[in-house]
Amino acid sequence: MAQEIQLETHNSDGGNSLWRSLLLKGISLTSPAMATSMPNLTPGLIFIIAWILRYEKVKLSCMYSKVKIAGTLLCVAAIFVLSTNVVLQAATLADLPAPISLCAFTSLIGVFLTKDIEYC
Numbered sequence: 001m002a003q004e005i006q007l008e009t010h011n012s013d014g015g016n017s018l019w020r021s022l023l024l025k026g027i028s029l030t031s032p033a034m035a036t037s038m039p040n041l042t043p044g045l046i047f048i049i050a051w052i053l054r055y056e057k058v059k060l061s062c063m064y065s066k067v068k069i070a071g072t073l074l075c076v077a078a079i080f081v082l083s084t085n086v087v088l089q090a091a092t093l094a095d096l097p098a099p100i101s102l103c104a105f106t107s108l109i110g111v112f113l114t115k116d117i118e119y120c
Contacts, residue, residue, distance in 0.1 A: 040082065044075040 047068060050056035058065045089106075 044072040
């Protein structure tokens with residue numbers, strides 16, 4: 001089903017208004033899992049596009065190239081982990097009578113993990 005996109009360009013800086021309109025339309029059409037995973041996907045996509053356009057040289061015998069490929073794979077793996085986490089949190093929040101307690105609990109776990117990592 002095609003949806004009509006209405007763009008507002010009444011501002012003196014038309015590109016800025018166009019960008020904001022497209023951003024808001026994209027936010028309304030996407031899921032939270034996709035929005036969470038997109039920042040992690042960006043470095044991998046930039047590397048792949050640069051490789052295709054031959055801005056990035058990749059030699060499998062070079063350690064630098066192996067690290068770039070491993071980093072790209074790590075970004076993609078993080079997408080799956082974060083997406084799974086968001087879906088599991090959404091399923092948990094649907095069943096939990098007090099969703100703020102889940103948020104507080106996960107924030108508390110984050111505090112302890114950050115403390116442990118920072119002071120080790």
